[in-house]
Amino acid sequence: MKIxxxxxxxxxxxxxAIKEMLIEEGHEVxxxxxxxxxxxxxxxxxxxxxxxxxxxxxxxxxxxCGTGIGVSxxxxxVKGIRCALxxxxxxxxxxREHNDSNVLAMGQRTCGIExxxxxxxxxxxxxxxxxxRHQRRIDKITEIEQK
Ligand code: RB5
Numbered sequence: 844m845k846i847x848x849x850x851x852x853x854x855x856x857x858x859x860a861i862k863e864m865l866i867e868e869g870h871e872v873x874x875x876x877x878x879x880x881x882x883x884x885x886x887x888x889x890x891x892x893x894x895x896x897x898x899x900x901x902x903x904x905x906x907x908c909g910t911g912i913g914v915s916x917x918x919x920x921v922k923g924i925r926c927a928l929x930x931x932x933x934x935x936x937x938x939r940e941h942n943d944s945n946v947l948a949m950g951q952r953t954c955g956i957e958x959x960x961x962x963x964x965x966x967x968x969x970x971x972x973x974x975x976r977h978q979r980r981i982d983k984i985t986e987i988e989q990k
Pocket of ligand 1: 911
């Protein structure tokens with residue numbers, strides 16, 4: 844799968860660990876930065892990653908900051924993006940099945956790196972259910988986005 848990944852200084856270690864894991868597993872990973880622990884602004888990186896998903900350059904995106912909140916707010920401003928902030932695997936599974944989320948947000952300060960790797964596995968490998976009721980709700984979100 845083609846996956847974009849981005850972080851700020853508060854999640855650089857997690858981004859590197861998750862990127863390495865995904866590459867080892869055979870995914871094609873595009874790294875949108877940041878590339879060090881030097882202080883930076885999370886919207887710059889989260890936006891670039893989310894935009895690549897919106898423009899279909901990547902199938903999915905993963906955005907990480909200290910809490911995951913700033914990057915998720917940013918990603919959800921981009922048209923066509925359904926970004927889910929997850930800190931455990933049940934939400935990761937359900938957001939794929941119910942929301943067909945295409946960007947995953949996590950927080951390095953609020954979630955351990957091993958747990959984040961499990962969340963990523965679950966989120967990457969769970970298909971969208973395609974149930975009529977879930978599609979109807981997603982279509983309503985899309986309609987709101989177009990207002
Ligand atoms: C950076 O200090 C911090 O604000 C950021 O990583 C994130 O937690 C924002 O939501």
